[in-house]
Amino acid sequence: MAVVESRFPARLFRVGDEPDPRFSLANERTFLAWIRAALALIAAGVALEALGLALHPGFRTAASILLVVAGxxxxxxxxxxxxxxxxxxxxxxxxxPALLALPTAVLVVVAGLLVFLGILYR
Known part of the structure; x- marks a missing residue:
């Protein structure tokens, strides 16, 4: 029981049986992929605003905010x-299913459209 109590969150590890470690490790890799995506989205939002690209400022700021929110x-x-x-x-x-995958994808698409409009109306 000491092994279960030392794992976080302990409440989760009290449920059911230990799965094949390969599946748990794949789940952890997916978690880390989402974290990498979050870092990329935040970095893109910050870079878009910090670099001051020749885009319409309103569209650029809105796209930056959406990317950071998605991140x-x-x-x-x-x-x-x-x-x-x-x-x-x-x-x-x-x-x-991944519950927030669709809202995140929508935010990224809208941010892309805002950058596109920012290029058209600069």
Whole structure:
């Protein structure tokens, strides 16, 4: 029992049975991929504004804000997705969908459209 208590979150590791380690490690790699995406989105938002590209300033600022917001939502998806997937693996249930993937994708598409408009109306 000491092994379970030392793992975070302990409440999750009390559920079900230990899955094949390969599945848990794949789940962890997916978590880390979401974190890398979050860093890239935040960096893109900051760079877009900091570099002062020759874009319409309103469109550039709006796109920057959307990219940073998407970058702030992405770690939430990483954690919730990791947790739900690990829980499903431990209970041998179907894997859950990525809840915030669509809203994040929409934010990125809208940010891209704003950059496009910023180029057209500079």
């Amino acid at each position: 702030l939502l992405t770690p939430l998806q990483a954690w919730l997705g990791w947790y739900a997937t690990e829980k499903a693996l431990r209970r041998t249930r179907p894997l859950p």
